[in-house]
Amino acid sequence: MIRKKILLIGDFNVGKTSLIRRYVDNTFDDKYLTTIGVKISKKLVEVDGEECELLIWDIEGATELKKIPLAYMKGASGAIFVGDVARMETIEHIDKHIRTFLESNPNSKYVIAYNKADMLSDAQLETFECGEKTFFTSAKENLNVDEMFKKLTSEMLT
Amino acid sequence: MKNVQLVLNAILSKEMFHYIQIDEEMKIISYSYGVEKYFPDIEQMAQITGSDIREYLPELVGSEKEIEELFWVYNASFDLDTINKNGYYIDLTIQYCGDKSLLITIQDNTNIIRAQQKLLQSNNELTLLQNALQKVFDQQNALMFVVDNYKIKFANQKFTEHFQQNSIEEINKMNFEIYKSYDENFESYEDLFLTLSGKAGYITIEDEDFVIQASKLDITHKLITLTKIQN
Numbered sequence: 001m002i003r004k005k006i007l008l009i010g011d012f013n014v015g016k017t018s019l020i021r022r023y024v025d026n027t028f029d030d031k032y033l034t035t036i037g038v039k040i041s042k043k044l045v046e047v048d049g050e051e052c053e054l055l056i057w058d059i060e061g062a063t064e065l066k067k068i069p070l071a072y073m074k075g076a077s078g079a080i081f082v083g084d085v086a087r088m089e090t091i092e093h094i095d096k097h098i099r100t101f102l103e104s105n106p107n108s109k110y111v112i113a114y115n116k117a118d119m120l121s122d123a124q125l126e127t128f129e130c131g132e133k134t135f136f137t138s139a140k141e142n143l144n145v146d147e148m149f150k151k152l153t154s155e156m157l158t
Numbered sequence: 159m160k161n162v163q164l165v166l167n168a169i170l171s172k173e174m175f176h177y178i179q180i181d182e183e184m185k186i187i188s189y190s191y192g193v194e195k196y197f198p199d200i201e202q203m204a205q206i207t208g209s210d211i212r213e214y215l216p217e218l219v220g221s222e223k224e225i226e227e228l229f230w231v232y233n234a235s236f237d238l239d240t241i242n243k244n245g246y247y248i249d250l251t252i253q254y255c256g257d258k259s260l261l262i263t264i265q266d267n268t269n270i271i272r273a274q275q276k277l278l279q280s281n282n283e284l285t286l287l288q289n290a291l292q293k294v295f296d297q298q299n300a301l302m303f304v305v306d307n308y309k310i311k312f313a314n315q316k317f318t319e320h321f322q323q324n325s326i327e328e329i330n331k332m333n334f335e336i337y338k339s340y341d342e343n344f345e346s347y348e349d350l351f352l353t354l355s356g357k358a359g360y361i362t363i364e365d366e367d368f369v370i371q372a373s374k375l376d377i378t379h380k381l382i383t384l385t386k387i388q389n
Contacts, residue, residue: 034279
């Protein structure tokens with residue numbers, strides 16, 4: 001069976017853990033509990049008739065003072081960069097997270113989650129610049145979570 | 159090997175350390191008593207001897223190249239810290255231990271990391287609150303700043319823009335004694351606060367006139383508001 005390592009990277013309290021909980025267990029909890037270190041969740045998916053086990057790394061939020069350890073980054077096939085649409089600074093930091101990740105994994109695939117999209121109106125969401133790798137997500141309302149993981153998995157396997 | 163295992167088990171008896179020994183194909187050869195507590199789906203570790211370690215430590219997937227290097231790079235080690243396994247926080251260190259095998263040392267730091275987690279949680283919540291408050295202050299039209307007796311501790315965007323500084327640090331480097339603009343005999347913001355005594359006053363700073371108000375936040379901190387008087 002194929003195994004793929006995926007990292008969720010972003011500032012603290014952007015909803016990385018919630019996205020994983022929604023995708024893996026289909027659950028959501030509003031309470032904020034800071035992740036420390038890393039916790040791996042597994043999800044078995046089938047792509048084009050082939051089984052693939054996703055090893056999803058929920059990594060402690062990066063800050064200016066605390067960078068993500070290089071050992072966490074190594075060997076990742078993909079990454080999801082997460083920002084909170086209600087905190088613009090977390091969206092602005094995504095480019096930096098992407099650069100750091102690609103330095104260790106130049107051939108890896110990635111997508112971007114503009115998370116907590118349920119907190120803004122459609123008109124407000126339209127003001128964001130988005131590329132084809134970007135998804136407006138909400139773990140709370142289960143918006144685009146499966147679609148985003150599916151897109152990343154499909155790109156990693158091609 | 160059996161003796162080594164007995165010695166190791168004695169050393170590891172305080173349950174802060176565990177080990178798993180693996181071969182060149184990453185298959186489990188031996189392990190210390192009690193290591194199963196880190197693996198949620200296992201009741202009997204004996205069942206997994208000969209299994210691929212990545213089944214139980216998927217954290218090693220993707221790092222196979224680095225792990226393989228340990229067999230031929232002298233004294234090298236591979237470290238993976240602060241992994242949440244089944245509610246425990248562990249640090250992994252992998253080193254060559256002879257007989258074409260590697261020793262994975264598992265250090266249990268659960269108590270320390272749980273304490274760190276609480277601190278980090280408080281710190282993150284405080285940062286979120288501070289950012290939210292900063293946004294509220296930045297939306298005000300007045301120049302607002304918080305002081306202790308002598309220094310500015312916080313200022314809103316209007317304040318930093320007005321005085322053409324980027325940060326509190328830069329403002330404090332300028333030795334900005336606003337209380338002296340009110341009365342050059344004042345020696346602290348406490349003097350200014352006591353004089354204003356809850357009422358509005360007038361102050362001229364760098365040839366500009368303001369209405370000044372001060373309110374007490376706690377024993378040492380005051381919030382001072384400067385509203386520009388349009389001429």
